[in-house]
Amino acid sequence: MNKQSRTPIFETLYARSKRRVVSFHTPGHKNAHGIDPRLKSILGKQAGFFDVTVFPEVDSLHDPVSCIKRAQTLMAEAYGVQYSFFLVNGSTVGNQAMLMSACSPGDSIIVSRNAHKSILAGIILAGLWPIWIQPKVDQNLDILFDPTPEQIERAIIQFPEAKAVFVTSPTYNGVTADLVKISEIVHRYGKVLLVDEAHGPHLKFHEDLPISAVEAGADLCVQSTHKILSALSQGSVLHFNSDLVDVNRVRKVISMLQTTSPNYLILASIDMARRQAIFHGERIFERVIKMAEEGRKKINNTRHFFSFTRKEIEARGYDLDVTKLTVNVTKSGFSGKEVDAILAKEYNIQVDAADLFNLIAILGVGTERSDVEQLSRALTEIDHKYHGEAKNWILQIPSLSTEMVMMPREVFLSKKTKRVPLSKAAGQISAQSLTPYPPGIPVLIPGERITQEICDYLQNLSQKELRVSGQETDTLRTVKVVG
Numbered sequence: 409m410n411k412q413s414r415t416p417i418f419e420t421l422y423a424r425s426k427r428r429v430v431s432f433h434t435p436g437h438k439n440a441h442g443i444d445p446r447l448k449s450i451l452g453k454q455a456g457f458f459d460v461t462v463f464p465e466v467d468s469l470h471d472p473v474s475c476i477k478r479a480q481t482l483m484a485e486a487y488g489v490q491y492s493f494f495l496v497n498g499s500t501v502g503n504q505a506m507l508m509s510a511c512s513p514g515d516s517i518i519v520s521r522n523a524h525k526s527i528l529a530g531i532i533l534a535g536l537w538p539i540w541i542q543p544k545v546d547q548n549l550d551i552l553f554d555p556t557p558e559q560i561e562r563a564i565i566q567f568p569e570a571k572a573v574f575v576t577s578p579t580y581n582g583v584t585a586d587l588v589k590i591s592e593i594v595h596r597y598g599k600v601l602l603v604d605e606a607h608g609p610h611l612k613f614h615e616d617l618p619i620s621a622v623e624a625g626a627d628l629c630v631q632s633t634h635k636i637l638s639a640l641s642q643g644s645v646l647h648f649n650s651d652l653v654d655v656n657r658v659r660k661v662i663s664m665l666q667t668t669s670p671n672y673l674i675l676a677s678i679d680m681a682r683r684q685a686i687f688h689g690e691r692i693f694e695r696v697i698k699m700a701e702e703g704r705k706k707i708n709n710t711r712h713f714f715s716f717t718r719k720e721i722e723a724r725g726y727d728l729d730v731t732k733l734t735v736n737v738t739k740s741g742f743s744g745k746e747v748d749a750i751l752a753k754e755y756n757i758q759v760d761a762a763d764l765f766n767l768i769a770i771l772g773v774g775t776e777r778s779d780v781e782q783l784s785r786a787l788t789e790i791d792h793k794y795h796g797e798a799k800n801w802i803l804q805i806p807s808l809s810t811e812m813v814m815m816p817r818e819v820f821l822s823k824k825t826k827r828v829p830l831s832k833a834a835g836q837i838s839a840q841s842l843t844p845y846p847p848g849i850p851v852l853i854p855g856e857r858i859t860q861e862i863c864d865y866l867q868n869l870s871q872k873e874l875r876v877s878g879q880e881t882d883t884l885r886t887v888k889v890v891g
């Protein structure tokens with residue numbers, strides 16, 4: 409039998425559930441017996457038997473020797489890496505673990521500013537100096553692009569002390585960086601390549617999808633197995649494939665950051681998602697790619713909505729995971745958020761994200777053709793029904809090239825902070841992170857010298873009464889600085 413057909417965690421839990429073992433272990437619901445009947449009716453009784461704690465039969469995520477170890481080995485073989493580690497707090501914990509294990513306190517790391525918020529948390533936890541690269545703004549597609557290989561090489565030459573380079577690929581929009589070239593550059597300079605591949609656990613399973621991070625040569629990468637494959641929410645994996653990083657340190661860090669009561673349903677679902685992807689991934693993604701392309705075509709036949717194509721992205725030097733549908737709405741006279749609300753209220757459709765310019769529809773292993781048809785039909789109908797004035801909003805970010813005066817960790821731990829009016833903040837050191845949506849990237853990071861341009865940009869936003877993530881106050885009239 410092909411080893412990949414085994415699902416050690418699921419098989420162990422299933423066999424155990426059949427024996428109806430009397431529970432004197434946590435959790436307190438005791439094999440679902442004590443769960444509120446309404447919730448139990450949703451979960452099913454059997455699920456309670458899968459919700460166990462750590463004991464020899466079901467193995468320990470922190471020191472795996474039996475079924476979890478076997479499942480992680482099968483995962484590593486499936487992705488062609490040295491080791492894979494299961495995560496029960498999503499790619500969030502994986503990103504933090506990558507930073508904490510590849511770097512030591514005081515090290516510098518090159519990071520694109522369009523990174524997920526877990527990266528700043530990881531930088532604070534690990535005590536690192538971030539060297540930010542400004543992402544490119546595309547004002548035709550209204551999205552941000554990862555740094556180019558050339559930008560990364562320039563940053564390495566300018567900051568030779570950097571220990572590692574952190575790249576997000578694919579982005580939320582499904583756009584992938586040229587990781588083969590980036591990996592060659594990063595390794596030529598003896599640096600470590602870390603990739604946030606939260607949105608790319610499926611890339612490996614179909615040849616018409618962009619190359620995956622480990623195939624391109626990443627040292628470490630994290631994937632949200634729950635985002636596109638079939639793991640339950642929070643189920644993610646950190647892949648290790650490096651001669652530059654100590655695997656035992658990775659193990660220790662992951663263990664430090666994760667709960668001692670991992671949810672075994674999540675662990676089993678990661679195990680099952682791997683098996684499904686190995687045996688059925690190609691067929692499933694053949695279908696999903698086809699459905700997405702059909703949907704894209706219909707969206708691009710409307711008058712006011714468009715969804716960029718792989719060709720358009722390739723022309724800009726990147727690649728596209730076509731299973732993601734980014735729908736630009738600016739010509740409709742609505743914001744992405746308004747179209748999102750119409751889809752939810754009138755059509756019972758929920759997309760993954762929306763901002764001023766776009767909404768993002770994520771397809772996954774469970775997507776049906778009728779779902780995509782429903783989305784494209786709804787957008788076609790909205791396109792006919794509503795006639796707003798095309799907006800000439802422009803996606804822009806201020807220049808973020810400013811001085812990093814203190815480490816974000818130092819600022820985070822410092823008690824010496826005060827609030828000053830935005831008009832007086834230029835020249836001061838920021839003590840907070842401020843992220844307007846869009847563009848969804850922080851324009852201020854703790855420890856950065858605040859420039860006049862950033863003050864003007866934020867003042868402009870505050871006049872528009874736009875809420876900025878991290879602002880801590882009702883209005884954006886003041887900013888927290890190191891005092």
Ligand SMILES: Cc1ncc(COP(=O)(O)O)c(C=O)c1O
Binds near residue numbers: 576578606632
């Ligand atoms: C690019 C990126 N990285 C990391 C994460 C965090 O992943 P998770 O939700 O699995 O913790 C997200 C979540 O949306 C993301 O978009």
